[in-house]
Amino acid sequence: MKKATMILDRDFSIGQIDPRIYGSFIEHLGRAVYGGIYEPDHPTADKNGFRRDVMEMVRKLDVPVVRYPGGNFVSGFNWEDSVGPRETRPKRLDLAWFTTETNEVGLHEFADWCAEAKTQMMYAVNLGSRGPDAARNIVEYANHPGGSYWSDMRIRNGRKDPFGIKLWCLGNEMDGPWQMCHRTAYDYGSVAREAAKMMKWVDPSIEVVACGSSNTHMPTFGTWEYQMLTECYDQIDYVSLHQYYGNPTNDTPGFLARSMDMDSFIKTVVSICDAVGGSKHSKKKINLSFDEWNVWYHSNEQDKEIWKQDKWNRALPLLEDIYNFEDALLVGAMLITFLRNADRVKVACLAQLVNVIAPIMTRNGGGVWAQTIYWPLMHASKYGRGTALRPLVKSPTYDCADFEQVPYVDATAVLGDDGSVTVFAVNRSMDEDIELAADLRAFGDLKIAEHIVLHHDDVKAVNTEANPENVAPGKGNGGTMDGGHMSVVLGKLSWNVIRLVKA
Ligand code: AHR
Secondary structure: OEEEEEEOOOOOEEEEOOHHHHEEEOOOOOOOOEOOOEOOOOOOEOOOOEEHHHHHHHHHHOOOEEEEOOOHHHHHOOHHHHOOOHHHOOOEEEOOOOEEEOOOOOHHHHHHHHHHHOOEEEEEEOOOOOOHHHHHHHHHHHHOOOOOHHHHHHHHOOOOOOOOOOEEEEOOOOOOOOOOOOOOHHHHHHHHHHHHHHHHHHOOOOEEEEOOOOOOOOOOOOHHHHHHHHHHOOOOOEEEEEEEEOOOOOOHHHHHOOHHHHHHHHHHHHHHHHHHHHHOOOOOOOEEEEEEEEEOOOOHHHHHHHHHHHOOOOOOOOOOOOOEHHHHHHHHHHHHHHHHOOOOEEEEEEOOOEOOOOOEEEOOOOOEEEOOOHHHHHHHHHHOOOEEEOOEEEOOEEOOOOOOOEEOEEEEEEEOOOOOEEEEEEEOOOOOOEEEEEEOHHHOOEEEEEEEEEOOOOOOOEOOOOOOOOOOOEEOOOOEEEOOEEEEEEOOOEEEEEEEEEO
């Protein structure tokens, strides 16, 4: 049997994990809101029209932050449309997704949903068709205690206490020509600087995220970050990264290696942030918000057909990727990548949460079920809190079309505040089980409390409403522990969570 080795030491750490790396995203897109979290006629709907069955599944993910209300949607959105009496809210054409936005769910309703879901809202302002003035007004509306035009309007609209939104996105994907009112890096950097300045004058306690590149294939990737940051370095707190991967050529080994691209994306953006900081002789460090990431490709053709037949309708079933088992493995490897970069990645949002490229699926009037990718997110969110350890991992490797020396075993570990250690590992091998031998002597007497495994013999296996547990976690073989040396067999093509507690 092939063997991978891992050495861990409590003093050899990457840093404290910011729980916000287990964030997610709800955009006014497709059936994310209408038919997803909100369906007033559904048998499980609460008094506000939110589906309780969906809420239950969201809560199990323990998502600390949810980005809202877009996405591409936000670049044409008037936030004022989403507050005040529902019957007076306008219906607007959404030019991002060619649907009609009814504004039935707006800021107040979504804040109620967040409170129920035990999460924090991360709010994106429109720096496309709007600008710094609208941005500072919504900060005043949401966060100012009262006694001003916008904060008093919030109070009249039924919300005495401020929403207290702490994290704000300065627009969305402004480097992309598909974006409403796409800007150059210089233009965007200046607008982001002025918006951030004014927003923070209204509420100095907020943090803001400036738009980085929409993906690594953007022709402006690199120069965008440098030029944009040169304009707004002193005013912002985070740079965003977005990245989606697909497997349209059905090359599973190549697809599973894509997390290496994500790792180099992160390291490149960190270098650029530090280079701009250096050029400004600044002591300030800019960290990263990877606020859109996932697999996304299954639904592309279907969406073209939907738009051919049904443009401008409400809640079109767009971006409804049905995730298979190999997608879950890549999502697991991407979560491992965040943990390995926990010193600089402070926020990450799986895009998205319900129905739209989502871990949770619903049927209108019907059931709710977990897609394959739900499981690695849930495991990481539940067990991946504390200190990210810096493991020394040696694994046999393979080569594929875009990458050389891809480790078969992608693994990392987290030291919990209670002294427990959790190892997360993906075995990328299509045909071989691999032994993971870990040296854990530095942690004293540990025993294996649990070995969770996600595996299916068919990489294309999916979950459906009728068969929701087709791809679901089970028990691994457990492994052995001897004098601080752990040995666990990672089955071929598997996501593994090995939880070690004091013996
Ligand atoms: O998450 C779906 C879309 O992907 C978002 O609206 C946009 O920001 C990105 O291109």
